[in-house]
Amino acid sequence: MKVLGIETSCDESGIALYDSEKGLLADALYSQIEMHTEYGGVVPELASRDHIQRVLPLINQVLEQAGLQRSDIDAIAYTKGPGLIGALMVGASIGRSMAWALGIPAVGVHHMEGHLLAPMLEDNSPEFPFLALLVSGGHTQLVRVDGIGQYQLLGESIDDAAGEAFDKVASMLELGYPGGPKISMLAEKGTEGRFKFPRPMCDRPGLDFSFSGLKTFTLNTVAKCREAGQFDDQDRADVALAFEEAVVGTLAFKCRRALRETGLKQLVIAGGVSANKRLRVQLEAMAKKEGGSLRYARPEFCTDNGAMIAYAGCQRLLAGEAEELTVAPQPRWNMEELAAV
Ligand code: KG4
Ligand code: ZN
Numbered sequence: 001m002k003v004l005g006i007e008t009s010c011d012e013s014g015i016a017l018y019d020s021e022k023g024l025l026a027d028a029l030y031s032q033i034e035m036h037t038e039y040g041g042v043v044p045e046l047a048s049r050d051h052i053q054r055v056l057p058l059i060n061q062v063l064e065q066a067g068l069q070r071s072d073i074d075a076i077a078y079t080k081g082p083g084l085i086g087a088l089m090v091g092a093s094i095g096r097s098m099a100w101a102l103g104i105p106a107v108g109v110h111h112m113e114g115h116l117l118a119p120m121l122e123d124n125s126p127e128f129p130f131l132a133l134l135v136s137g138g139h140t141q142l143v144r145v146d147g148i149g150q151y152q153l154l155g156e157s158i159d160d161a162a163g164e165a166f167d168k169v170a171s172m173l174e175l176g177y178p179g180g181p182k183i184s185m186l187a188e189k190g191t192e193g194r195f196k197f198p199r200p201m202c203d204r205p206g207l208d209f210s211f212s213g214l215k216t217f218t219l220n221t222v223a224k225c226r227e228a229g230q231f232d233d234q235d236r237a238d239v240a241l242a243f244e245e246a247v248v249g250t251l252a253f254k255c256r257r258a259l260r261e262t263g264l265k266q267l268v269i270a271g272g273v274s275a276n277k278r279l280r281v282q283l284e285a286m287a288k289k290e291g292g293s294l295r296y297a298r299p300e301f302c303t304d305n306g307a308m309i310a311y312a313g314c315q316r317l318l319a320g321e322a323e324e325l326t327v328a329p330q331p332r333w334n335m336e337e338l339a340a341v
Contacts, residue, residue: 001019001020001021001074001075001314001317001318002017002018002019002020002025002068002072002073002074002075003017003018003019003020003073003074003075003076003077003310003311003313003314003317004016004017004059004062004073004075004076004077004095004098004310005017005018005076005077005078005109005306005307005308005309005310005311005313006055006059006076006077006078006079006091006094006095006306006309007078007079007091007111007114007304007305007306007308007309008051008055008078008079008083008087008088008090008091009079009081009082009083009084009087009088009091009111009304010042010047010083010084010087010137010304011031011032011033011036011042011047011087011304012029012030012031012032012303012304012305013029013030013032013050013051013054013055013058014027014028014029014304014305014306014307014309015027015028015029015055015058015059015061015062015306016028016062016305016306016307016309016310017062017063017065017066017068017073017310018307018310018311018314020314020318023121024121024307024310024311025062025065025066025068026061026062026063026065026066027062027305027306027307027310028058028061028062028065028306029058029300029304029305029306030050030054030058032046032047032050033177033178035050036177037176037177040171040176040177041167041177042084042177044084044085044086044087045086047084047086047087048084048086048087048089048090051087051090051091052090055090055091055094056094058306059098062306070098070102071102073102073104074104075099075104075105075106075107075313075314075317076095076096076098076099076104076105076106076107076313077095077106077107077108077109077309077310077312077313077314077316077317078091078092078094078095078096078106078107078108078109078309078313079091079092079108079109079111079114079309080092080108080109080110080111080328080329080330080333081108081110081111081329081330081331081332081333082110082111082112082138082330082331082332082333083111083329083331084331085329085331088329088330088331089327089329092108092327092328092329093327095108096325096327100325105317105322105323106323107313107316107317107321107322107323108323108328108329108330109309109312109313109316110312110333110335110338111304111309112134112136112139112141112271112335113148113149113151113312113335113338114308114309114311114312115134115136115270115271115302115308116132116134116143116145116151116268116270116335117148117270117308117311117312117315118270118297118301118302118305118307118308118311119268119270119295119296119297119301120311121297121301121307121308121311122295122296122297122298122301124295125295126266126268126295127266128145128146128147128150129144129145129146129147129264129266130145130264130266130267130268130295131143131144131145131154131255131258131259131262131264131266131267131268132144132145132267132268132269132270133251133255133267133268133269133270133274133283134270134271135161135162135163135251135269135270135271135272135273135274135279136161136162136163136271136272136273137161137163137164137167137178137272138161138163138164139156139157139161139271140156140157140161140162140163140209140211140251141153141155141156141157141335142154142155142156142207142254142255142258143335144262144264145268147340147341148312148315148316148319148340148341149316149338149339149340149341150340151335151336151338152336153335153336154207154258154261154262155206155207155208155209155254155258156208156209157208157209157210157211158208158209158210159210159211159212160210160211160212160215161211162209162211162247162251162273163178163180163271163272163273164211165211165212165214165215165247166178166179166180166183166247166273167179167180168215169183169215169218169239169240169243170182170183172218172219172222173186173222173236173239173240175236178272180272180273180275180276181275183240183243183244184240184244184276184277184278186236186237186240186241187237187240187241187243187244187245187278188237188241189233189234189237190237190238190239190240190241190242191234191237191238191241192241194238194241194242195221195238195239195241195242196242197214197217197218197221197242197243197245197246198213198214198217198246199246199249199250199253200213200214200246200250201250201254202249202250202253202254207254207257207258207261209250209251209254211247211250214243214246214247214250218239218242218243221239221242222239225239244276244278245278247279248276248278248279248282249282251279251283252279252282252283252286255267255283255286255287256286256290259287259290259292260290264292265290265291265292265293266287266292266293266294266295267283267287267292267293267294267295268294268295268296269283269294269295269296270296270297270302271302272302272303272304273302274296274297274302275299275302275303280294280296315341316341319341321339321341
């Protein structure tokens with residue numbers, strides 16, 4: 001089955017073709033980052049308008065890459081939610097209309113399920129059951145995964161998501177948007193041990209996270225440096241390093257606790273923040289020490305992309321899932337409500 005995947009939940013138009021027998025055939029991405037940079041974050045209305053312009057040319061591009069015609073597509077998977085309503089509407093309307101015109105089924109995919117299953121696109125893919133850490137711009141969740149659609153939420157952030165904290169701290173350091181990769185790069189020049197930031201919620205039981213206090217702590221540190229008369233590039237790098245270490249340390253601490261509590265051995269990380277090098281290295285070492293292993297997707301499939309939507313949609317379509325013709329995006333959507341396949 002050849003599935004066209006359409007991702008338009010935020011600021012990236014991601015399109016891909018996935019074949020249930022041959023694997024990924026083609027994928028293309030248009031990132032709107034440059035357009036949103038001057039505003040310091042995503043402007044929803046601009047995002048929707050840009051998706052309208054990008055999606056059809058990208059579909060033509062992946063078809064050409066794969067040497068296929070529209071008539072070769074067997075089904076369409078589009079991101080149904082969660083995300084920005086206007087942006088979701090674009091992918092849903094195009095996906096649904098195209099499926100109707102071609103006389104093929106279409107299915108709306110949960111964006112976080114897409115992220116969660118992205119490591120399945122790699123060699124040495126994860127095997128059920130496993131523990132998943134979902135870390136994106138909008139979510140920080142620990143999930144027990146027993147199969148596709150069999151998700152048990154074990155813990156999540158009670159305030160900011162990890163990616164959101166990266167973005168806000170990047171803005172404090174005047175690094176621009178999106179912050180994750182920029183903080184990471186700057187942290188490489190940081191002085192080890194100059195600042196020690198707290199590891200939020202690690203002194204309490206449970207598997208929830210909180211990153212808002214860490215953000216305030218960072219803001220106060222920056223303010224103190226400025227009051228002392230200077231905040232130069234080295235200070236910025238030192239703060240970036242301390243912040244990244246604190247986020248990564250906290251995530252690793254909670255993942256280890258979750259592995260021990262569930263008895264699971266395999267840890268999967270997914271979502272934009274899972275592209276973070278320090279996080280990968282630290283979690284890999286931790287998982288090994290616990291007698292387990294770590295799995296993740298290539299960096300471009302950690303952040304938003306069409307391949308993960310095509311893959312997740314394909315699994316649901318193969319299991320016989322089908323939807324009515326209505327276009328009904330869900331900007332807020334709990335992953336535990338999904339049907340098991
Ligand atoms: O999954 P994603 O592309 O979009 C959402 O579904 O939210 O995640 C985007 C988030 C942003 O907050 C971005 O700063 C963060 O992922 N991110 C990173 C890195 N690459 C992207 N955070 C830390 N380190 C990175 N290398
Ligand atoms: Zn995402």
